[in-house]
Amino acid sequence: MLFSSQNATGPAQDVLRSVFGYEQFRHQQQAIVDQVIGGGDALVLMPTGGGKSLCYQVPALVREGTAVVVSPLIALMRDQVQALQQNGVRAEYLNSSLDADEAFRVESLFRQGDLDLIYVAPERLVTPRMLGLMEQTPISLFAIDEAHCVSQWGHDFRPEYQQLCILHERFPAVPRIALTATADLPTRREIIERLNLHDAEVFNSGFDRPNIRYHISENQGNAREQLKRFILNNHEGEAGIVYCLSRKRVEETAEWLTRQGFTALPYHAGLSSDIRQDNQERFLRDDGVIIVATIAFGMGIDKPDVRFVAHLNLPKSIEAYYQETGRAGRDGLPSDAWMAYGLQDVITLRQMQEQSTAEEARKRVERHKLDAMLGLCETHACRRQVLLRYFDEELDEPCGNCDNCLTPPQTWDATVAAQKALSCVYRTGQRFGVNYVVDVLRGANSGQVFERIQSFGHDRLSTYGIGSELNQGEWRTLFRQLMAVGLLGVDYEGHGSVFLTDAARPVLRGEQTLTLRKMPKPEKQKTHKTSS
Ligand code: ADP
Numbered sequence: 231m232l233f234s235s236q237n238a239t240g241p242a243q244d245v246l247r248s249v250f251g252y253e254q255f256r257h258q259q260q261a262i263v264d265q266v267i268g269g270g271d272a273l274v275l276m277p278t279g280g281g282k283s284l285c286y287q288v289p290a291l292v293r294e295g296t297a298v299v300v301s302p303l304i305a306l307m308r309d310q311v312q313a314l315q316q317n318g319v320r321a322e323y324l325n326s327s328l329d330a331d332e333a334f335r336v337e338s339l340f341r342q343g344d345l346d347l348i349y350v351a352p353e354r355l356v357t358p359r360m361l362g363l364m365e366q367t368p369i370s371l372f373a374i375d376e377a378h379c380v381s382q383w384g385h386d387f388r389p390e391y392q393q394l395c396i397l398h399e400r401f402p403a404v405p406r407i408a409l410t411a412t413a414d415l416p417t418r419r420e421i422i423e424r425l426n427l428h429d430a431e432v433f434n435s436g437f438d439r440p441n442i443r444y445h446i447s448e449n450q451g452n453a454r455e456q457l458k459r460f461i462l463n464n465h466e467g468e469a470g471i472v473y474c475l476s477r478k479r480v481e482e483t484a485e486w487l488t489r490q491g492f493t494a495l496p497y498h499a500g501l502s503s504d505i506r507q508d509n510q511e512r513f514l515r516d517d518g519v520i521i522v523a524t525i526a527f528g529m530g531i532d533k534p535d536v537r538f539v540a541h542l543n544l545p546k547s548i549e550a551y552y553q554e555t556g557r558a559g560r561d562g563l564p565s566d567a568w569m570a571y572g573l574q575d576v577i578t579l580r581q582m583q584e585q586s587t588a589e590e591a592r593k594r595v596e597r598h599k600l601d602a603m604l605g606l607c608e609t610h611a612c613r614r615q616v617l618l619r620y621f622d623e624e625l626d627e628p629c630g631n632c633d634n635c636l637t638p639p640q641t642w643d644a645t646v647a648a649q650k651a652l653s654c655v656y657r658t659g660q661r662f663g664v665n666y667v668v669d670v671l672r673g674a675n676s677g678q679v680f681e682r683i684q685s686f687g688h689d690r691l692s693t694y695g696i697g698s699e700l701n702q703g704e705w706r707t708l709f710r711q712l713m714a715v716g717l718l719g720v721d722y723e724g725h726g727s728v729f730l731t732d733a734a735r736p737v738l739r740g741e742q743t744l745t746l747r748k749m750p751k752p753e754k755q756k757t758h759k760t761s762s
């Protein structure tokens with residue numbers, strides 16, 4: 231260690247100025263940098279655009295030795311390394327895009343101690359060859375970028391990440407810093423567990439992106455027209471990303487937007503890498519380009535002035551939604567996250583989940599994540615409050631910068647229905663999932679469902695059969711909304727059982743009423759064309 235943490239401010243500040251040309255650290259950067267320079271571990275939760283890179287790049291230049299940065303994406307590594315080299319930093323990367331000669335050159339530099347930072351793909355890092363190299367070279371720190379990729383339950387699982395605990399076993403004295411822009415509580419716990427970060431200091435900058443305005447509406451059968459109107463009214467001639475679920479839909483939408491006079495380019499994994507590269511570069515370089523993409527596009531794209539991110543389909547989790555919408559407005563200027571979703575999306579996503587070969591436990595988590603996403607769509611409350619609550623953060627006041635705050639939706643008095651739902655959860659012991667509780671509420675009286683209810687004696691509960699006024703879908707909507715407003719919690723790690731939170735008591739006791747968003751009747755949606 232070159233400097234103790236007491237006087238770490240000096241050299242870190244010098245590096246910040248002389249290498250990166252910035253006057254001051256932002257927010258928690260200073261504390262994080264101090265922690266790592268002092269030799270401690272850190273888990274950094276910081277929204278996109280918050281400035282995560284400097285959190286390890288500055289310590290990399292202050293501490294002795296080479297910093298090893300694990301990153302899942304080749305494009306991201308290349309951009310970061312180029313930017314560092316332009317600032318005169320000795321940085322290189324090692325991944326499958328290098329030929330043998332180039333890789334050999336980088337390895338030699340590394341072995342001689344001639345690098346400040348080396349970016350390495352996770353699968354390469356844990357090879358015996360790389361581990362051997364690292365044993366011969368002083369390492370200043372390990373940075374694990376996109377750390378949520380380690381989580382099996384996360385939305386972006388990469389199996390190679392799970393082997394990264396080897397870093398701590400082989401190099402216990404080297405500080406580690408793990409960074410992510412998106413991780414709900416279970417994912418956070420899993421990062422700490424899998425990477426053995428129990429002693430790490432957690433730096434949570436909060437997830438709010440106040441400059442992003444959220445807007446979610448139902449697909450009225452003409453989502454593209456809705457999108458067109460949104461762009462013309464708000465972002466004509468500006469850069470944006472439009473996400474679609476399938477490659478086919480990407481191409482159709484890009485063509486359609488082009489016919490409508492926009493500059494719209496497709497991006498998905500089925501296009502040749504030349505076309506993808508070209509389209510990405512035009513998006514980054516030219517003004518006012520709209521990229522229409524599957525979720526294959528975006529991770530590591532650092533374009534500060536993306537003015538809108540639009541979804542023509544429902545993302546499969548709040549994390550995915552947060553991460554994708556987070557690509558808007560990295561420069562801090564007002565930007566929009568706009569979505570039109572339909573019931574058909576829910577059906578498609580559910581089918582994809584059910585048909586996947588994943589274990590039952592994983593499917594269960596995915597179902598809950600999708601439900602939480604729907605809860606966000608269906609809420610009449612402030613979107614930002616619901617979004618942040620999902621990341622375990624409370625926003626005291628409604629934000630005033632989302633569709634629900636700006637144009638309050640129609641609501642209904644759901645107090646009685648909510649009381650029935652909550653007391654049924656309570657009476658069945660807070661040990662069951664939503665579907666079961668709904669069966670009890672609706673008084674299911676035949677088949678296996680009924681046998682199960684009888685076996686628990688729940689057919690004798692006072693709440694058995696008190697909810698026949700709503701159908702199954704309507705009850706499920708209500709439960710999702712109860713979760714979205716924080717009256718019910720879900721035990722993700724258990725079997726998806728729902729439980730009452732403290733906030734549920736006043737409603738249950740009749741001291742507080744509850745209004746919820748009026749949802750369109752499902753019958754109406756059946757006639758939807760899915761062509762948009
Ligand atoms: P993240 O990885 O968290 O999305 P980046 O590390 O790419 O964010 O940083 C986002 C932008 O903010 C970059 O353009 C970066 O140069 C800039 N930035 C980061 N820290 C500072 C700072 N202390 N002062 C000024 N600009 C900063």
Ligand code: ZN
Nearest residue numbers: 612629632635
């Ligand atoms: Zn709001």
